[in-house]
Amino acid sequence: MTISKTDPSQVANSDELAWQQEGLYFNTFGAALRRRFGGRVQRVSIDAGFTCPNVDGAVAKGGCNFCDNRSFSPSRRVRLKRVTEQLESGIQTVRERYRGVEGFLAYFQPATNTYAPVDQLEEVYRLALAEHDWAKQGEVVGLAVGTRPDCVPESVLELLESLAKEHYVSLEYGMQTMHQPGLDWMNRAHTHDHLINAIDRSRERGFECCVHIILGIPGETHAMMMETADEVARLGFDAVKLHNLYAVEGTPLGDDVKSGKISMMERDTYVTTAVDFLERMPPTTIVERVSGDAPASYLIEPKWCLAKSALRLAIENEFKRRGTRQGSNYRVPDLLPSLRPRPEDNTPESIRNQIDVRGRLPVLKIEGR
Numbered sequence: 295m296t297i298s299k300t301d302p303s304q305v306a307n308s309d310e311l312a313w314q315q316e317g318l319y320f321n322t323f324g325a326a327l328r329r330r331f332g333g334r335v336q337r338v339s340i341d342a343g344f345t346c347p348n349v350d351g352a353v354a355k356g357g358c359n360f361c362d363n364r365s366f367s368p369s370r371r372v373r374l375k376r377v378t379e380q381l382e383s384g385i386q387t388v389r390e391r392y393r394g395v396e397g398f399l400a401y402f403q404p405a406t407n408t409y410a411p412v413d414q415l416e417e418v419y420r421l422a423l424a425e426h427d428w429a430k431q432g433e434v435v436g437l438a439v440g441t442r443p444d445c446v447p448e449s450v451l452e453l454l455e456s457l458a459k460e461h462y463v464s465l466e467y468g469m470q471t472m473h474q475p476g477l478d479w480m481n482r483a484h485t486h487d488h489l490i491n492a493i494d495r496s497r498e499r500g501f502e503c504c505v506h507i508i509l510g511i512p513g514e515t516h517a518m519m520m521e522t523a524d525e526v527a528r529l530g531f532d533a534v535k536l537h538n539l540y541a542v543e544g545t546p547l548g549d550d551v552k553s554g555k556i557s558m559m560e561r562d563t564y565v566t567t568a569v570d571f572l573e574r575m576p577p578t579t580i581v582e583r584v585s586g587d588a589p590a591s592y593l594i595e596p597k598w599c600l601a602k603s604a605l606r607l608a609i610e611n612e613f614k615r616r617g618t619r620q621g622s623n624y625r626v627p628d629l630l631p632s633l634r635p636r637p638e639d640n641t642p643e644s645i646r647n648q649i650d651v652r653g654r655l656p657v658l659k660i661e662g663r
């Protein structure tokens with residue numbers, strides 16, 4: 295089956311109530327993709343060999359306390375051939391696991407996937423986007439690109455804008471929280487102002503903007519998490535990924551959890567907090583995830599997040615019990631996101647300098663060069 299891309303303006307209109315008509319409690323990603331592409335679409339993760347300015351010293355070292363970035367060495371290289379192999383084998387794995395999958399999103403997931411000279415970004419993104427015969431056979435219908443809010447110079451946004459004219463493109467920003475103490479605790483090494491600037495420069499360029507949020511950051515009260523929810527709604531993201539804070543091996547957070555210094559949110563608290571959060575989202579926001587997890591062998595705490603389906607069901611049951619759904623508690627912002635002026639690029643000089651210098655970054659080794 296050939297998947298055709300639907301006109302995004304029609305998607306926005308039909309999405310507004312389509313998920314409610316389907317009897318869902320929130321605007322699920324799977325259903326949104328089905329409406330958009332007319333069939334089941336799954337993500338395939340790709341590690342394209344990027345590093346992160348929060349690891350290599352451009353803005354900080356050490357990385358976020360929850361991130362296992364031991365492999366993000368500034369000297370690492372991933373050959374383009376390896377990228378294509380990852381995509382092909384990922385597609386194969388998904389085909390074996392699920393029936394009726396008709397399209398794939400190439401998901402550039404680990405590290406900061408906009409942290410490289412823009413011509414090299416274009417090469418690797420286009421490779422995944424069916425510019426090559428092997429990929430056409432793989433029915434890759436779009437891209438998802440994970441990044442940091444301080445790592446999107448205009449040149450990168452313009453590239454994504456041009457790709458989005460022909461393909462589905464989603465840019466995923468790690469926001470995690472709007473509160474600076476939480477950002478500092480995680481060693482994010484960016485401010486909430488970077489995030490506001492990034493979304494205001496990204497919006498309405500034809501690609502989707504998704505935001506990652508963590509619930510259960512130590513020191514954050516329920517009221518603070520709800521402030522973050524209202525801020526996500528105010529900023530006008532197209533999609534949200536909700537994660538419970540979880541700790542994995544080989545991270546500072548993992549060490550703190552093992553030593554008893556940090557404890558994770560309880561499952562019941564997470565369920566009610568996630569529902570409170572989603573009630574504050576606009577009904578049009580696509581909910582890409584409602585929890586986070588890691589492979590069992592690698593996860594320290596909380597173990598309850600491993601039972602993903604049961605957790606999702608608990609969230610749906612909480613909506614049912616309350617008689618609410620996503621958007622029930624949404625407050626329309628005083629100034630709609632579309633009316634806010636586009637700000638100047640505030641990408642830090644340290645990142646911009648390195649992005650534009652070929653060879654400085656641990657960018658892709660292009661075969662034959």
Ligand code: SF4
Pocket residue numbers: 346347348349356357358361362363404405406442468482
């Ligand atoms: S910004 Fe992202 S890639 Fe970089 S250290 Fe933090 S979580 Fe890891």
